[in-house]
Amino acid sequence: MKVVKIGGNVVDNEELLAQFCMQFAALEGPKVLIHGGGVMASRMQEKAGIPPRMAGGRRITDDATLQIVTMVYAGWCGKHICASLQALGCNAISLSGCDADVIRASRRPPIAVEGEMVDFGHVGDVRSGSVNADALRRLLDAGFVPVLNAINHDGNAHLLNTNADTVASAVAAALGAELIICFEKPGVLLDKDDDASLLRELDSAKYKELLSEGRIAGGMLPKLENAFKVLAAGVPKVVIQHSSAPLGNSGTSLCL
């Protein structure tokens, strides 16, 4: 079983998305896709005259913003990806957490971010216990490939905006599946400007060594932190790789 995650940068780029869909359709065995859409949501917010407000990297989600992110993630992105996969013979089914009750989130209470209390509005948190693994398995058993966005529900008719990375980790943990995280680089690079410095494998000992040497920085830091947390939570394998490369056989393979 494989859980694959693509971010908003891939979803927002026609060419990257088409290349990724080819790879995802070709991936054998049971699989689940989780996609973002944040780049497109921000653009749609600007268009609607509701500029995005972020705190600690998360989108503050008032009523109008919830409507926009739901329309963008679950409407445009989800259905566009699903139709593309169907055209490639992959029997995709695009779902939010309310669909088949696959994921319930809990509304995040106001919390301190950088010393200030922030009410994130309709933002939810997802944990491994939030995932209805039985519903996902029934869909997989019926021959469908779940494609999940980060709009989830609380079970009381409210939609909540959650984080696609956290959803991917929770789904992989709940299904005991390998997690493949796709982005716009070939994997973990020792020198971010040199693709040849790709690490094929990275275990936690080597990770700590690189960390102490200050050789992991920038956007890779939270990605690896999250990946090792996911491994510690019982996910058997995490791969970080380019979204256009064959899935699972390229990039950096992480283990404890």
Place this chain on the structure above:
Amino acid sequence: MKVVKIGGNVVDNEELLAQFCMQFAALEGPKVLIHGGGVMASRMQEKAGIPPRMAGGRRITDDATLQIVTMVYAGWCGKHICASLQALGCNAISLSGCDADVIRASRRPPIAVEGEMVDFGHVGDVRSGSVNADALRRLLDAGFVPVLNAINHDGNAHLLNTNADTVASAVAAALGAELIICFEKPGVLLDKDDDASLLRELDSAKYKELLSEGRIAGGMLPKLENAFKVLAAGVPKVVIQHSSAPLGNSGTSLCL
């Protein structure tokens, strides 16, 4: 098996929608919901500075309009209805035609409308053969309640805007299911201003009689025309009723 249709007027009205969801959740046996969302889509188009253009009652759907209707129908309306049904214990799953490949539409070629050639753009037509009854049955068998919007696909990665009434008829025909059409009146009224003039039953002989007497007019005319066409296509029963009344036991029951 019952197929239920609600239009954009119900979807756009919080109170009507809540009342309908209670009735739909309470409906026993296998069921499928088809919903519109046209009122909300038109409002969203106005907001985005793309005023709706209609021809023969259908929305001309250019690129920007396709994005808006997909976001509104499949995103906001679909997920909102689904979360509401889930909160009532109904295991809804909100789908467009691309999801699980449930419905394929064919793009409508430019056609003459009131003497003028009209290119409807990304508008598709749905027929009974367009419905993947097997996929719908697999979802029903797995314990899910399909909630369909009128965004469908052509199998070649293109989304198409179709008509929710036609989708409902095609799904009912493909599943051999009873069709329940909900709107904001108690059913077929002999006097549109008097709810007590409700016809409990209407067969095609009586329908022709009323037609020849000029007692059926306005918006009811196309509704009944469509209903008798659906009956002729093999749907066992059609009910026209108020969206807030118990489903299937009220309103007007039509037969050949």
